[in-house]
Amino acid sequence: QVQLVESGGGLVQAGGSLRLSCAASGRTFSTYTMGWFRQAPGKEREIVAAINFSGGITYYADSVKGRFTISRDNAKNTVYLQMNSLKPEDTAVYYCAASNLYGRWDVGSFASWGQGTQVTVSS
Numbered sequence: 001q002v003q004l005v006e007s008g009g010g011l012v013q014a015g016g017s018l019r020l021s022c023a024a025s026g027r028t029f030s031t032y033t034m035g036w037f038r039q040a041p042g043k044e045r046e047i048v049a050a051i052n053f054s055g056g057i058t059y060y061a062d063s064v065k066g067r068f069t070i071s072r073d074n075a076k077n078t079v080y081l082q083m084n085s086l087k088p089e090d091t092a093v094y095y096c097a098a099s100n101l102y103g104r105w106d107v108g109s110f111a112s113w114g115q116g117t118q119v120t121v122s123s
Contacts, residue, residue, distance in 0.1 A: 001112045002026045004096045009117030012086055016121070020081040022096030022114060030054075030074040033099040035110055036081045038092035038119075048094070049081060050105045059105045064090075086121045094119050 003025040012018055020036065035050035049070035050059040058070055067086075072079040079096060094117050097110035 004114035006114045006117040011120045024077045029077040034079040037095045040092040088123045
């Protein structure tokens with residue numbers, strides 16, 4: 001399994017931006033589908049965005065389309081989530097996850113998870 005460490009969370013005002021990073025260990029990062037998920041208090045974990053092994057295919061939840069961008073740098077074993085026009089409802093713990101399944105974006109398809117990073121958006 002790949003080890004994942006997220007960074008970049010914090011407190012931001014509504015309308016602001018944050019960039020999350022997820023650093024992965026191991027030499028097989030470029031073979032994994034990567035995803036960003038989030039979980040707010042009292043709610044289930046949900047997918048935010050995902051990207052295939054090459055970066056050529058991406059998926060976004062409807063709630064973040066046009067505001068968030070997922071990208072990856074396989075040379076640096078890192079996946080990013082650029083979050084713009086943040087809203088208070090984006091407040092959650094954000095998790096990075098890795099999957100060796102192709103074209104699957106559900107929580108259960110991701111076997112490796114980071115520890116999470118808190119994102120808080122104030123109104």
